[in-house]
Amino acid sequence: MVDTVLKWIVPWEFSWVFLLAFIGAAWLYARGTQRLKVSPARQAAFWAGMAMVYVSLHTYFDYFAEHEFFMHRIQQVLLHHLAPLLLIAAYPGTVLRAGLPLAWRTRVRRAGRSLTWRTFAAVVFNPAFVTLFFVALILVWLITDMQTLAMLDWRIYRAMNWSMVLSGLSYWWLVLDHRPKPPGRMSPGWRVLSPAITMTPQIVAGAIVTFSKTDLYPIFEICGRAFTMNVLTGQLIGGVIMWVPAAMIESIGGLLALRQWLRLSRNGRLSRRPLPVRRQVVARQ
Secondary structure, three states: OHHHHHHHHOOOOOOHHHHHHHHHHHHHHHHHHHHOOOOHHHHHHHHHHHHHHHHHHHOOHHHHHHHOHHHHHHHHHHHHHHHHHHHHHOOOHHHHHHHOOHHHHHHHHHHHHOHHHHHHHHHHOOHHHHHHHHHHHHHHOOOHHHHHHHHHOHHHHHHHHHHHHHHHHHHHHHHOOOOOOOOOOOOHHHHHHHHHHHHHHHHHHHHHHHHOOOOOOOHHHHHOOOOOOOHHHHHHHHHHHHHHHHHHHHHHHHHHHHHHHHHHHHOOOOOOOOOOHHHHHHHHO
C-alpha cells in the first residue's frame, strides 16, 4: 500500500526549478493569507489550481502524459486551461505581495513603476499578443513534428509545459481582470467575447484529431504506450478532450468575465462616452 502511494507521489522526472518555484509561491500565499482576509472560496480556488499544476508536472501522472496521447491532452488542458483559470479566479496578486517581506515589497513596487518594466509589460501583456500566443500554443504543440521533438528532448518537453502554464496565466489574468479599462488592458466586453474566439480553433483542431483515421502521433508508439488499447481509440479520446472539456472551461471563463462586467456596471465604474455635440445642443434647447 505504501509503495503504491509513493509510486504516485514520487516525481517521474524530478525538477529542482519547479519544486522551488512551487514551494516559493505556496509559502508567499500562505503568509499573505495570514496578513489579509481572503475568502475560503478564493483560497480553495488557489490551492486547487496549485494542486493541479503539481500533480500534472511533478508526480507519476507525468509518466502517463509522456506515454499516452489522451493522457497528454488531459495534462495540457489542466496546465493551459483549468489550473490557470482557478489560480487567476482566486485573484492571488495582492495576497502574494502581502506574503513578501517589507523590503521586497518596496523593491517590487519600485520595479513596477520603472520604465523598463512598463515597457516590458506593455509588450508582453498586450491583449492581442497574449490572445494569439494562447491560441498558437494550442496549435503549435499539436503539430506532429513538434510533438515528436517534445517527447524526445526533455528540455523541449519542459519548455512546452512551462509555456502552457505561463500563457494560460497571462491570458486568464487579462480576461478575469476585475478593473475597468483603463487601468485594465482589455475592455470588459472583449473579456467576455475573447474565450468564444479562442475556443473556436481549438474545437476545430479537436474535431480533426477526433475524426482522423490515421495515427497522427506515432511517437507515443515509439516511446511505448502506457495502456493496451487501440491507437485510434486513444487518439479519439484525446481529440474529444481537446474539443469538449477545454471548450467548457473557456465558457466558464467567459461567464466569470461576464459577472465582472455586470459588477462594474452596477458600481458605475464603466467608462461612459460623452454625447455627440449635436445631441448635446438639442438637449440644451
